Amino acid sequence: MFHFGRQTMRILITAGGTREYIDPVRFISNASSGRMGYALARASLKAGHKVTLITAPTALKPPTGAKIVRVESAAQMFEAVKKQFPKCDCLIMAAAVSDYTPAKPSKTKLKKQATKLTLELKPTQDILKWAGKHKSESRARRHGPRILVGFALEDRDLRGNAERKLREKNLDMIVANAPGAIGAQRSTVHIKIRGADWIETARSDKTWVARRILSLIATVTK
Numbered sequence: 001m002f003h004f005g006r007q008t009m010r011i012l013i014t015a016g017g018t019r020e021y022i023d024p025v026r027f028i029s030n031a032s033s034g035r036m037g038y039a040l041a042r043a044s045l046k047a048g049h050k051v052t053l054i055t056a057p058t059a060l061k062p063p064t065g066a067k068i069v070r071v072e073s074a075a076q077m078f079e080a081v082k083k084q085f086p087k088c089d090c091l092i093m094a095a096a097v098s099d100y101t102p103a104k105p106s107k108t109k110l111k112k113q114a115t116k117l118t119l120e121l122k123p124t125q126d127i128l129k130w131a132g133k134h135k136s137e138s139r140a141r142r143h144g145p146r147i148l149v150g151f152a153l154e155d156r157d158l159r160g161n162a163e164r165k166l167r168e169k170n171l172d173m174i175v176a177n178a179p180g181a182i183g184a185q186r187s188t189v190h191i192k193i194r195g196a197d198w199i200e201t202a203r204s205d206k207t208w209v210a211r212r213i214l215s216l217i218a219t220v221t222k
């Protein structure tokens with residue numbers, strides 16, 4: 001059994017909302033501020049861990065001491081995660097990754113027309129699901145598989161849907177919240193470690209929530 005409790009970990013964190021370009025100047029994105037991922041990076045550094053932060057564009061100042069990898073699209077985030085994943089002990093996917101991307105982005109700026117415009121979208125790669133399938137690869141057996149932490153934003157059956165993602169993506173922990181948490185300073189989150197009961201945090205700021213998530217990660221034993 002390997003216990004990460006007091007060990008220094010190499011933590012890979014993703015943050016922000018990806019941008020899926022329609023043409024060179026227009027994109028589809030979401031309301032994620034990146035605050036949760038950045039708070040997790042800061043809390044991890046404070047706890048003495050090594051941090052790589054893969055970030056989609058945000059208005060936030062990057063935490064000092066972390067290795068920063070800047071990306072825009074879901075495809076670029078996937079490439080960056082694939083590159084960094086072999087070197088990490090724990091992946092926290094706090095990014096709001098677009099589930100769809102334009103099927104045929106235009107190389108030149110689209111001109112407006114009087115008629116309706118239909119955008120065709122194709123699914124992106126589920127990065128976390130990929131990680132769930134590869135979590136044991138190129139790892140010494142004594143270290144056990146990497147710890148995977150996912151996020152779920154649910155407006156219905158929050159715990160039921162999040163629990164399904166925990167199972168289907170082969171995660172060790174899921175952090176679920178409601179849409180009100182987007183961009184908010186303070187929020188309540190529901191956390192489940194695989195095989196344990198749900199924990200509901202008090203309404204608190206993201207710095208506190210990040211610390212709580214990290215202390216729970218330290219209890220995940222392999």
Ligand code: CTP
Binds near residue numbers: 129
């Ligand atoms: N995620 C990912 N790759 C994607 C989409 C999401 O790695 N292409 C990650 C997110 O970073 C987050 C978790 O998966 O940790 C969210 O799960 P997901 O099932 O994608 O949530 P939703 O996009 O909200 O899915 P649904 O619309 O089915 O609720």
